Amino acid sequence: MRILAIVPFVLASTLAAQGTSEVYGMVRDSTGKPIPAARVSVQGMLLSVNTDSRGEYRLSGVPAGTVILSAGHVIGYLAVFDTVSITASTPLRHDFVLRSQVMSLRPIVVTAAKRPQSLEDVVASVALLSDSDIAKRAVNTIDEAVDKAPGVQFLSGQVNIRGSSGFVQGLGSRVLLLVDGVPANQGDRGGISWDLLPVDDVERVEVVKGAGSALYGSAAFGGVVNLITREVPVGVHARLRATGGAYANPPYAEWRFRDFTGMHGGAELTSSYGREDLRGAVTVGGWRSDGYRQQDHQDHWQLAGKGDWRASPYTRLTVSGSWASDQYQVPLAWCERGGCDDRGQAYQPFLIDTSGLGSHTRSDKGYLTAVLARTPSERVHWQARASWLRTHFTDFQPTSRDDYGVADRFGGELRGEFRPDGGGSVVTVGAETGLSDITSNIFGGSHHQGEYAAYGEGERPLGGGGSPAHLTAGARIDFLTIDGGALSAVVSPRVGAVLPTGAGIWRASAGRGFRAPSLAERFVSTVVSGFTVDSNPNLKPEKAWTFEVGHARPIAGSARVDAALFWTEASQLIEPTVNTTVLKIQFQNVARARLAGLDLAVSANPLTPRLATTLGYTFLYARELSHDTVPQRPLAFRPRHLLTLGADYTAGGLSVGAEFRYSSRFERVELTPPSDPRVAVKVLDLRAGWARGPASVRVLVANALNYLYNYAPRALEPVRTVSVTFVFIY
């Protein structure tokens, strides 16, 4: 904190200086091992760069004078701040040595307050995934890695943070997805396309738990997931990632459904060129999979790019985009007795009902975004962004009409960050707009939704000393309009506090979350099981209050514990409801719910620093409260216990590890007969890796015990899958 006190003086001297120069060097750990992907930054400016695979960095355009350089942003290491003197046109070598720690107490996060801040200053619970966390899981899409974060669970592709969403066929996610801070939920269904980005373009993931509507508005009802893409390095670089593997066959002869082994494989190639002022990267890739069950083939193609123009140390324009195309067969529900060649079995989880044979989907999606950021002084930072997200799907159904939907979501935001006293107080204000246009034969033709919002949040330190307490308060007002109709307003306040003590850091927050109904929920019009699903344009936003008290502390220097008690009271939840008076299914605001529990994350290095272990546990009490004639009952598709255990042992370039996920049996499910099989989930992943220089190979045996289970009704989750991933960085 003493460093922060001298920041204004340092910045003042920097501004007074003339000319620029270059800083270069290496970032190593205390054993001399290079640390790739560490962020080296000039404090108070928009100058930053990541180290390459050799731990080297090169940062140009650094103004002459005295500046503070920082190196960090690597989970497992403490950040380092060094003051250096820059002489114009004289390159300076400056190496960093990062001290390892179980978990750095000061990783920088950018999602919780819409600005960079130390993790220890965040009033909400945050889970982080570094690029090494992602890499060691050897996944094809980013959701497979996020799935193992504490308190996070994916149910057939639908993300839940502390049980927020349940499972509603991908409609109306109660979690907001951001790509580099830009909202990316679908414009029609409100769901999330997790394959929107090439997995290797993602540098890290931040998961903010609890209602985040005070800054992010709709969809941040249960939390926010921010995918942060890699910085483009200076020089010519390339990155190749190739993966291949096989699916296990059913472990029981009665369930065998093919006479060959299903395979999957793919590759991504990223090439980049960067100067100090102008940088660009392009990624192309694709993968294909036979799938692990009948009619489960998938092809995926991807193109992504990022450009970066650093007009000055204080001004930066970033343009990025991605386009992905998927053609996949649709397994739909597994086959129940009589629905296929059941071989005398009550159900065949690897086969589908013959009525669904031939169904397949084409899904194209892409986004384009531009962000202009400027730091005109040490007290002011602002940024403006514009974005466009497009999704287009067509469901081909041999026995009925084909369904399609096209959605365009345009977004814009202007945000300012002010430090009025030049010290620890920060005020963030902004205005945001989102416009969605959809055309679909099942969402009632063409519709339009407008969202206009203004927000502000202030943070103020209380008291002095090296680690003062912080108070945060803010609110956001969202105005919504459908098809040009009247505006409706939703106000979402949030207050929070962080109190560092000698025994750790306490945090508390209370905030409101809301989710505007997706256009699909309002206007869906189709037929399910012979019943008409009818539109309900009068749907209102879901609302919730979330309270949280958390505590983080190191233990004996080799462990870190973060625990949070949370309580969410939700009202007007949107659910499909059978309206017996009009004999239709409609989405209606019917349910009140309570989600409360404990969220615990522990990381430790027992025995030796080479062994890193993690534990994530969530106890969830999720109840739908009584309403109308419905008595209080468990919320559907929520496990009471969610446990993740991990252990990784690293020796030189070799590493081996395991991860185990337990999810207790759902107390209640919907849209399936109670007689359908339901089991607890016990999945063990094994992994090993070898890295030498720019090359690395990883082997993942996901679901090593070939444990068969399902989350969504009659949808088998992946069987044992062996994957080998090769990465080469130039």
Added chain:
Amino acid sequence: MLPHPPSARLLLPIAIPILAFACNEGLRPFRVPTTCPHGFVGICGTVRFRGALPDSTEAVYLVAYPTFPQSRNDLFNFVPFPPQSIPTADSSYFYTLGILNGRYEWVVAVWKKLGSFNPDFSNADSLLREAGYYRDRSDPTRPGVVVVNGSGTDSINIVVDFANMHPISYYFPAAAKQ
């Protein structure tokens, strides 16, 4: 490096749950039952089919009504929802219908003709037929009452006669529509 490495006992909290939980209790093959399965809550029985299955068949559903419908408006007060269809390929089918504890006055097989309902269900009479129901053993002309009380209630047998099905108007004439 820790000056005093913790004991290996620290690993036990991790190892024990893995060993305890790792025993495979996932989904397993399950042969078609002939009686209510252990632990099952609902009703079970055999549906026997008579007559020729109409070409226009979309599905045959099996549903239960807590009270016998008194009007057309009551026709959708059935459980479970969504309704469970039963295969018709063989001459008989042993079914299990998972429903909550309670008393059910009508357990009925409903034949559904190919086609979609009108938004106001005005064509329900042409698309739905009562194809058979569980009958009172002492008076087979009347529906039998079924009680579910925490387990499977067995032998709720039904005969579906495709040659003798009844439309809604058989029970609720148009004059008594509401």
